[in-house]
Amino acid sequence: MxxxxxxxxxxxxxxxxxxxxxxxxxxxxxxxxxxxxxxLSGYSALNFGHLHQGLVAAAMTQxxxxxxxxxxxxxxxxxxxxxxLVEVVGPLTTGGEDSLVVPMNTGAExxxxxxxxxxxxxxxxxxxxxxxxxxxxxxxxxxxxxxxxVGLSDDPVARDGFGPFAPGFVRVPFGDLAAVADAVDxxxxxxxxxxxxxxxxVVVPPxxxxxxxxxxxxxxxxxxxxxxxxxxxxxxxxxxACELWDVQPDLVCLGKALGGGIVPVSAxxxxxxxxxxxxxxxxxxxxGGNPLACAVGVAALDLLSTGQYQAxxxxxxxxxxxxxxxxxxxxxxxGARCVGLWAGIDVDPSLGTGxxxxxxxxxxxxxxxxxxDATIRLSPPLSIVQPELEMALDILEESLxxxxxxxxxxxxxxxxDDDGSDGEAHAEExxxxAEExxxxxxxxxxxxAEExxxxAExxxxxxxQKDEGPAEPEEPATADAAVExxxxxxxxxxxxxxxxxxxxxxxxxxxxxxx
Ligand SMILES: *Cc1c(COP(=O)(O)O)cnc(C)c1O
Numbered sequence: 001m002x003x004x005x006x007x008x009x010x011x012x013x014x015x016x017x018x019x020x021x022x023x024x025x026x027x028x029x030x031x032x033x034x035x036x037x038x039x040l041s042g043y044s045a046l047n048f049g050h051l052h053q054g055l056v057a058a059a060m061t062q063x064x065x066x067x068x069x070x071x072x073x074x075x076x077x078x079x080x081x082x083x084x085l086v087e088v089v090g091p092l093t094t095g096g097e098d099s100l101v102v103p104m105n106t107g108a109e110x111x112x113x114x115x116x117x118x119x120x121x122x123x124x125x126x127x128x129x130x131x132x133x134x135x136x137x138x139x140x141x142x143x144x145x146x147x148x149x150v151g152l153s154d155d156p157v158a159r160d161g162f163g164p165f166a167p168g169f170v171r172v173p174f175g176d177l178a179a180v181a182d183a184v185d186x187x188x189x190x191x192x193x194x195x196x197x198x199x200x201x202v203v204v205p206p207x208x209x210x211x212x213x214x215x216x217x218x219x220x221x222x223x224x225x226x227x228x229x230x231x232x233x234x235x236x237x238x239x240x241a242c243e244l245w246d247v248q249p250d251l252v253c254l255g256k257a258l259g260g261g262i263v264p265v266s267a268x269x270x271x272x273x274x275x276x277x278x279x280x281x282x283x284x285x286x287x288g289g290n291p292l293a294c295a296v297g298v299a300a301l302d303l304l305s306t307g308q309y310q311a312x313x314x315x316x317x318x319x320x321x322x323x324x325x326x327x328x329x330x331x332x333x334x335g336a337r338c339v340g341l342w343a344g345i346d347v348d349p350s351l352g353t354g355x356x357x358x359x360x361x362x363x364x365x366x367x368x369x370x371x372x373d374a375t376i377r378l379s380p381p382l383s384i385v386q387p388e389l390e391m392a393l394d395i396l397e398e399s400l401x402x403x404x405x406x407x408x409x410x411x412x413x414x415x416x417d418d419d420g421s422d423g424e425a426h427a428e429e430x431x432x433x434a435e436e437x438x439x440x441x442x443x444x445x446x447x448x449a450e451e452x453x454x455x456a457e458x459x460x461x462x463x464x465q466k467d468e469g470p471a472e473p474e475e476p477a478t479a480d481a482a483v484e485x486x487x488x489x490x491x492x493x494x495x496x497x498x499x500x501x502x503x504x505x506x507x508x509x510x511x512x513x514x515x
Contacts, residue, residue, distance in 0.1 A: 023050035055260035062295035081294035103289030107255030108144025122189030138174035142199030175205035195241035198230035202344030236340035237314030360399035
């Protein structure tokens with residue numbers, strides 16, 4: 001499996017050697033039936049876990065109604081989506097309940113939209129001379145992959161070879177308020193930054209940085225734009241990361257988790273004086289705000305509106321931080337930066353590279369991805385339950401010890417702390433425990449949604465069984481079982497510490513996947 005050919009793909013990625021075939025909650029399975037805990041979660045696009053029942057139901061229902069109209073015509077989910085965004089996110093911006101929404105698809109498009117809006121606002125409202133507007137951005141940023149956005153980056157890998165770049169941006173060190181103050185002048189229309197830099201390795205600025213940015217930009221009538229595409233929507237234990245410092249940005253860019261891990265959905269939300277400058281014909285998107293995207297987006301916002309996911313992220317995040325700090329104390333990590341259920345960890349280069357640690361984790365059943373050489377980002381679904389989190393952190397510790405004692409493959413201590421009991425047979429238990437209560441909820445919608453899911457999955461499951469013999473007992477044996485256990489965390493039901501014993505992972509079973 002490791003050597004699956006990708007002959008037709010341009011080599012834009014260097015994925016870890018695993019081929020995923022199925023997923024559910026915090027778990028994914030590869031084409032050989034090996035099971036993994038997902039500690040990347042699609043870079044936080046899967047904050048609610050894989051195939052969340054309510055989100056799948058919302059998508060399925062909408063798939064039978066209408067999926068695409070283009071904005072040439074209104075549809076009956078569009079205003080609902082915008083209203084819901086304003087309810088959940090508007091009050092966290094200076095736009096408050098009067099906030100406006102520009103629906104887009106990808107994160108990069110949301111950031112581009114914000115850039116267009118603040119520039120036009122600068123010219124139309126602030127009176128900045130034509131084509132003179134500047135925007136202050138941060139070193140180490142990641143805002144997306146368009147030619148304008150890679151031009152903001154100082155990462156040579158992202159940027160080199162793609163110029164010439166758009167003018168009008170000034171880059172200052174992240175977290176350096178004095179540098180921002182020095183960089184702004186009469187042409188400055190916005191400061192655009194991530195509250196916490198995700199791609200840079202979960203870099204948290206000093207506590208006075210965002211409040212300082214807010215004060216400075218308010219005083220000078222400069223728009224404060226927060227790129228919350230990765231940091232937002234529950235990850236930090238709050239709906240927006242900016243809430244950590246009680247800061248209301250003027251505009252917020254959302255994406256990733258807004259699409260519930262199902263479809264790309266992004267948006268810019270905020271101050272009507274700014275977004276209102278985008279009049280008919282000045283901006284748009286064929287797919288932005290399509291009915292399917294809106295239906296999923298509304299369902300994702302419903303999940304966030306109860307606060308359960310945020311609370312869960314904060315609680316699990318405390319466990320994460322405690323365990324990672326201990327690994328730093330043991331000298332297995334050189335650094336660990338945690339905020340909510342989100343961490344950037346630095347591997348001591350003498351132990352190995354970030355890639356090598358990711359490979360060691362993969363071999364033991366945890367999926368994570370290095371960002372820069374020695375740094376790995378941990379961002380499991382917010383719905384993760386304590387036994388899963390503890391197990392993944394045990395595996396992290398074991399992997400680091402293995403790297404220290406013998407390189408990525410050496411010293412892997414076959415069966416080290418495995419008690420030899422057949423934990424595999426119970427692999428699903430923690431998940432079922434976690435999710436059972438959710439099945440009581442919203443029965444009608446859920447049943448409605450299940451049929452097509454089963455239809456869609458049956459052939460695949462049957463094929464797998466044909467190819468590989470009987471399904472392994474630890475997998476949801478049939479598509480039906482997969483659907484029944486799909487009720488991933490319908491909010492109020494996210495359990496607290498469950499006594500369910502973490503299942504023991506057998507390296508022997510997992511290692512073929514790492515081949
Ligand atoms: C992922 C990301 C983007 C880009 O989102 P895409 O959907 O990949 O275009 C922009 N900003 C931040 C902070 C991100 O993490």
